[in-house]
Amino acid sequence: MSKQSVADSFYKTVEELCKELYIKALKDLPPDVRTTLQAAYEKEETETGKQVLATMLENIKIADENNRLICQDTGIPIYFVKVGNKLSVDFVQLEEAIIKGCQRATVEHPLRSSVVSPFKRQNNQNSSGYRIPSIHYDVVQDNDKVEILMVPKGSGSENMSFLKMLIPAEGVRGVKRFILETIAKNVGANPCPPYVVGIGIGGTADMCVKLAKMAAVTRPIGSHNPDPEMAAFEKEMFEAINELGIGPMGLGGLNTAIAVNVEHAYTHITQNPVAINIQCWPARRARAILSADGKYEVGY
């Protein structure tokens, strides 16, 4: 197969887009998130829960009208990059462009740099450092585009991440109990409910955690796992989690989760892994799709 080369300006465009996407994600919530929060407000029954959701909706409006950030936590910047197999892309140049775009967003806007070295807690003041931004690559068959999904991952939600290497004898029962107990006892109010609960099922330990992350941050609210068995599991857990009554900001109410998303993989005969990753109520994300000639579309 002959591969299509990208234009000279391609990597410069990627850099500009990675800057723009970071800022857009922080300011402009996806339409599916807006609709879901509005519906949650209408459904909520407790006075406090209703007041909290009203403030969230007002916050979105203020951010729109005054060009402000939704939340102060600029997060750890994550870029999910899908490269079509029909394109000839230089990954070194691509990665340099992504990092530069991320740094420029931070310095030029300016944004709070929320990234530090793990021991000395050194902040480079540009949202980057060794292995950060977090960049994930995927190759897409029969495709001639590059898709970049930008997610600023806030720490209120990321700190509420859990992995359990259950054993086969614990079955689906063990998976359900682990999820519910973790939400009730550990997650609770911390990651700004109503949140998206991302669940990873199966795989290896690292894959399971990554699947939970993908489930929490990459899917629009209202999407379902294509496997009917997993889609049914999502629905069952969504209802069960909302029965806990944790409510908006953990002050009690009907809306604890705005979505429960599951991503799964086959696993080892001895293993039954489950992971949880949460995305807070603003569920921020921004996406761009580029062609080889450097033309692009920006969305969510």
Place this chain on the structure above:
Amino acid sequence: MAEYTLKTPLSEEDVRKLKVGDKVTLEGIIFGIRDANLIRMFDGKVPAPTDLTGAACIHTAPNVRKVGEGKYEPVCIGTTTSSRMDRFTPGLMEQYGVRAIIGKAGMMEASMEAMKKHGGCYLAIVGGAAAWETERILEIEDVWWEDLMPEAIWKFRTKNFGPLIVAMDSYGNNLYFDVKAKAAAKLDDIYKKIGAE
């Protein structure tokens, strides 16, 4: 459930009249504190650089624009998860006379005890609603420990800062603990319903 507008600094009397579920709007100065500066104050034993008597302190590290030496403009100011700072509340209240912590998701036993003993409270703000919050901050009046940027200590002049919800009062009540206890109590019924008893 009562509604109050309180001017900072707060007195013990201001705080003792508050009960969980009440709504409070603050007027005046609020100090921004969080992980790194509290670690320096209490683990590093470096005294607070300003008087915090009667202070309302918010758990935050803002987005700012530098406009001069030690001078910053707010870009986006919001609130972080409070539980990480639980062990610092007793010191803040006993040593420095702080009266109110503004945060999200609540704090635990150490803070509850300190609030009871010294007359303090926890005021819940909506996490993630930083655009809403930033509109209520008129000016960054001062900043200390800029080397910890963005986790410096910040002095914000605010207007109409609320309504905040009293989620922990000075009588040992904690709304988050109530909600959490109810959730845990429901688990067995839910397990049964989904075939996981």
